[in-house]
Amino acid sequence: xxxxxxxxxxxxxxxxxxxxxxxxxxxxxxxxxxxxxxxxxxxxxxxxxxxxxxxxxxxxxxxxxxxxxxxxxxxxxxxxxxxxxxxxxxxxxxxxxxxxxxxxxxxxxxxxxxxxxxxxxxxxxxxxxxxxxxxxxxxxxxxxxxxxxxxxxxxxxxxxxxxxxxxxxxxxxxxxxxxxxxxxxxxxxxxxxxxxxxxxxxxxxxxxxxxxxxxxxxxxxxxxxxxxxxxxxxxxxxxxxxxxxxxxxxxxxxxx
Amino acid sequence: xxxxxxxxxxxxxxxxxxxxxxxxxxxxxxxxxxxxxxxxxxxxxxxxxxxxxxxxxxxxxxxxxxxxxxxxxxxxxxxxxxxxxxxxxxxxxxxxxxxxxxxxxxxxxxxxxxxxxxxxxxxxxxxxxxxxxxxxxxxxxxxxxxxxx
Amino acid sequence: xxxxxxxxxxxxxxxxxxxxxxxxxxxxxxxxxxxxxxxxxxxxxxxxxxxxxxxxxxxxxxxxxxxxxxxxxxxxxxxxxxxxxxxxxxxxxxxxxxxxxxxxxxxxxxxxxxxxxxxxxxxxxxxxxxxxxxxxxxxxxxxxxxxxxxxxxxxxxxxxxxxxxxxxxxxxxxxxxxxxxxxxxxxxxxxxxxxxxxxxxxxxxxxxxxxxxxxxxxxxxxxxxxxxxxxxxxxxxxxxxxxxxxxxxxxxxxxxxxxxxxx
Numbered sequence: 163x164x165x166x167x168x169x170x171x172x173x174x175x176x177x178x179x180x181x182x183x184x185x186x187x188x189x190x191x192x193x194x195x196x197x198x199x200x201x202x203x204x205x206x207x208x209x210x211x212x213x214x215x216x217x218x219x220x221x222x223x224x225x226x227x228x229x230x231x232x233x234x235x236x237x238x239x240x241x242x243x244x245x246x247x248x249x250x251x252x253x254x255x256x257x258x259x260x261x262x263x264x265x266x267x268x269x270x271x272x273x274x275x276x277x278x279x280x281x282x283x284x285x286x287x288x289x290x291x292x293x294x295x296x297x298x299x300x301x302x303x304x305x306x307x308x309x310x311x312x313x314x315x316x317x318x319x320x321x322x323x324x325x326x327x328x329x330x331x332x333x334x335x336x337x338x339x340x341x342x343x344x345x346x347x348x349x350x351x352x353x354x355x356x357x358x359x360x361x362x363x364x365x366x367x368x369x370x371x372x373x374x375x376x377x378x379x380x381x382x383x384x385x386x387x388x389x390x391x392x393x394x395x396x397x398x399x400x401x402x403x404x405x406x407x408x409x410x411x412x413x414x415x416x417x418x
Numbered sequence: 419x420x421x422x423x424x425x426x427x428x429x430x431x432x433x434x435x436x437x438x439x440x441x442x443x444x445x446x447x448x449x450x451x452x453x454x455x456x457x458x459x460x461x462x463x464x465x466x467x468x469x470x471x472x473x474x475x476x477x478x479x480x481x482x483x484x485x486x487x488x489x490x491x492x493x494x495x496x497x498x499x500x501x502x503x504x505x506x507x508x509x510x511x512x513x514x515x516x517x518x519x520x521x522x523x524x525x526x527x528x529x530x531x532x533x534x535x536x537x538x539x540x541x542x543x544x545x546x547x548x549x550x551x552x553x554x555x556x557x558x559x560x561x562x563x564x565x566x567x
Numbered sequence: 568x569x570x571x572x573x574x575x576x577x578x579x580x581x582x583x584x585x586x587x588x589x590x591x592x593x594x595x596x597x598x599x600x601x602x603x604x605x606x607x608x609x610x611x612x613x614x615x616x617x618x619x620x621x622x623x624x625x626x627x628x629x630x631x632x633x634x635x636x637x638x639x640x641x642x643x644x645x646x647x648x649x650x651x652x653x654x655x656x657x658x659x660x661x662x663x664x665x666x667x668x669x670x671x672x673x674x675x676x677x678x679x680x681x682x683x684x685x686x687x688x689x690x691x692x693x694x695x696x697x698x699x700x701x702x703x704x705x706x707x708x709x710x711x712x713x714x715x716x717x718x719x720x721x722x723x724x725x726x727x728x729x730x731x732x733x734x735x736x737x738x739x740x741x742x743x744x745x746x747x748x749x750x751x752x753x754x755x756x757x758x759x760x761x762x763x764x765x766x767x768x769x770x771x772x773x774x775x776x777x778x779x780x781x782x783x784x785x786x787x788x789x790x791x792x793x794x795x796x797x798x799x800x801x802x803x804x805x806x807x808x809x810x811x812x813x814x815x816x817x818x819x820x821x822x823x824x825x826x827x828x829x830x
Contacts, residue, residue: 217697241703255698258689272704321702424616431620435724438731439765446659446760473761482754520652525758 167226168193168325168357169214174223176209183209185381186223191325191374196351196358198368198389200407201378207361208252210378211329214359215247216240245273248323248356252330254314256302262289262313263298269320288316292346308339312346319350326351328360332368340364344371365407379403456505458541459487462515462528466550467497469526470517476501476528483507486528501528501545509545510535516549526551582794589792593785594777597715600707610713618679618714619721623728625674630729633670634736637661641737642745651747655756658737663764665822667730671722672775672818676811680783683714684810687787688803696788711788715780722776723769730768767829774825778817786810 167190176184183206191197201207212218213225216232224231227243235243256265263285270281289295292312302310311331318326331347332340348371351358362368369375369389377384377392377400384400386392393404467489476484484503492498503509512533519526530545539545641657687710690696699706734756741747786793786806793806 212697215697215701217700244701244703247701249698249701251694251698253693255694257695257698258693259686268704269702272702272709317702424612427620428612428615431615431623432720432724434623435619435721435727438727439723439769442663442727442730442765443762446663446757446765473759475758482758527758 166193167191168228169359170226171210171213172224172226174213174220174225176206176213176218176220182381184213184220184378184383187378187381187383189376189383189385191357191359193357194355195373196360196371197374197376198372199359199361199376199378200363200365200368203363205378206381207363207378208329211327211359211361214327215249216244245321246324248318248321248326250311250314250318250326250328250331252333254302254310256310256313256317258302260301261298262294262300262302262305265302265313266298266316266320269317273321284320285316288319292316307334308342311335311343315346315350319354322354323356326354326356326358328358328362330362331360332362332364340367344368347371363407377403457484457502458505460501460503460509460539460541460543460545462499462501462545462548463492464497464499464515464517464548464550467499467517467526468551469519470499470528470551471526474525474527476503476530478507478509478530478532483530499528508532508538511537511539511543512547513539513545514547514549515545517551519551586789586793589789590781590785593788594781596707597711597781597784600705600709600712601716603705603708603712607709607713610709611717614713614717615721617682618675618717619724622675622678622721622725625678626671626725626729627732629670629674630667630732631736633666634658634662634733634738635740637666637733638737638740638745642741642747652751652755653759654737654741654747655752655754656759658741659734659756659760660764662730662733662737663760663768664826667726667733668722668768668771668775669818669822671726671729671772672779673815675718675722675725675776676779676783676814676818679718680779680814681807681811683780684783684787684807685803687711687784688790688806689787691788691790692799692803706788711780711784714784715777718776718780719773722772722779726768726772763829767825770829771822771825774821775818778821779814782814782817783810786813 169191171187171189173186173188174184175182175186183204187210199207199210209218213220214227216225216235219233223233225233227246230239230243232240232243256262257268260268266285266288267281270276270284274281276284286295286298289298292315294309294312294316297305297309297313302313305313328347331343335343344367347358347360350356358371360368360371366389372389375386375389375392377386379399384392384395384397386395392400395401395404470486470489472486472489474486475482476486484501484507486499487502488500490498501515509530510533512535514531514533516529516531517526518529637658638654641654642651645651645653645657687696690710696706696710699709738749738752742749742752786809787803790802790806793802793809
C-alpha cells in the first residue's frame, strides 16, 4: 500500500431528496500526490469532500482510507482516522469566538497533551511561517478573506496531517491572493510532504499543481493521470467540458 | 484582566442567586433540615381538624412558635397532629391546644394556651387537652334552628 | 388529487417524525457531552456570565414590575373578601410556584436562547461545526455542553433572584403604596409558603433551562436540515424566530406537566 491509493471511493452514490448527486462513482487518491477534483458547481465536489471526511454517509458504496471503510466506523475510530486529515474549508471556518492565536492553538489544546508554553511556541512558529505574525490577537471578523485562509491553513497544519483537503481554496480571492495561496500550498507541501486533494473550479491555474485530475460531471467521474491527458481525451463529454472551461486558458494566457 | 472580570462577575452572580435562595428558605420555607436542630415535636389528638393544613401556624398569645408537621388519622377515628415547636418555647403538661380560624374565611391555625404547670413537655410528648375546629356551618345551623345550649 | 394530498401528508409526517428523532438524539448527545472529559471550565464561566450575570438587569425589572402588578391586582381582588392580609401569601405563592420560573425561562429564551441559536446556526452555515468534527473535536462537548451546564446552573439562580425581587415589588405596591400592614404582608407570606413551593420552583427552573438550551441550540445545529429555513443569514434569522417560539411554548407545556406532577 506504500504507493497505492490512500483514499479510495468505491461505487459511491449520494442523493438529496429526489436528486442524485453522485451515481456509483469510484476514484483513487494516490499517496504523496496532488489530486485535483474539478467540475461545475452543484456537480458534487463538496459532497465528495464531505464523504471522504465522514461528515456525510453515502447512500451506497464504500469510502476507504488505507483500506478501512469509514462509512461503517464507530465515532472513536472515525476520530482516529480524521486526526490524520487536515482541512482548509471554503470560508476557512475559523471559530468566530476565538482569536487567531486560539484558533490555531485549538487542535493542539484539544488533541495533544502539550503544555501551554510549548503550544505557544509552536503556534507562533506556524503563524510566522505563514506571514501572520502580529495578527494573533485579532478575531476572524477583522481579517480579510486571504488572511482567513492563511489562518485556516495554519490551523490545519498544526497536527502535521498526512492528508490535506482543500475546498475551493481560491474562491473569492483576487488573482494576487490566489497566487499567494498556491505559493503557500507548494511551500507547505514541500515541507510536510502531505497527500493533497484540492477541490476547485479555478481551471486552468490549479492544473499547475495537479498530479492527477478527477472530473465530476452529471454524477459521473473521470480520472486522468495528468492534466495533459485530460486535454488530449477524445471522450465527447470531456471534450465538451474542456472546451467550455479551458476557453479561459487562452484568454488568461493572452493577458499574462 | 478580562478573565479576572468574568470570574468576579460570575462569582457575584452565583452568590447573589444563592443568597436569595437562602433568604427564601429561611424566611419563608422553614426548611426542615435547617429547622430540625432548633425545634422539637409534640403531638395532639383532635376530634376534628377540618381545614387545618400541613405547614399551618402554631401560636401562643398570637406569637408564632412553630408549625403543623403532619396530620394523620388514628385508629379511634380521631385526628393525630404533630406540631413542630421552636426550641426554647416552654409548654407545660397542662397546656390546651385548640384549632382556630384567622378572620372569617382565613386559614386555620393551632393555638396553644400554656398551662401553669412547672412540668414542661419535651420532644415526642403529648398535649392531652384539645379543642377541635369550630365548624361554622354547624354553629349557624344550630343558631337558626334554635338548638343553642 | 387525493393521492397527492396523501403524499403531502406522508411527506409532512416523515419530516416531523424525523425532526423529533433528530432533536431527541441531539439532547442525548448534549448530555453525554457534559460528562465527557476534558471539561471546559473557562468556557462554562464565559457562558455563565453571558447567560446568567448579563441577564440580571432584564430579570430585575421584569420581576420588580411583575411583583408590583401582583400586589396591585391581588389587593383589589382580596379586598372584596376583606382578606387584604392574604396579599403577602398570594404574591409569594404565585411567584415561587409559577411566575418566577416561567418568566425567567421566557426572558432567558429571549435574551440568551436566541443568541445561542443564531451562534450555532452561523457556525453550521460557515462550516465551523464541520471544522470541529474534522479536528476530531466533539462539538457537543466543546460547544453545546458548556451552554447546557451554564443554563442549568444559571436558571435556578436567576429564578431565586426573580422571586426575591418580585416579592420586594409586591411589598412596595401592597405595603408602601396601598397601605397593607407590613406585618400582615410578611407573616401571611411566612405562614403559607412551605418547602415544597421553593423546591417546586427550583425543579421547574432546572427543567426549563434544559428545554431552552435544547430547543435553541438544537434548531441552530440542524439549520441545514430544517425545511424552509434556506441558507445564509436569512435561514439563521428564520430558525432563530422558530427556536424562540418553540422554546417559549415548550416551557409553558412543561410548566403544566410539572405542576400536575409536583402539586
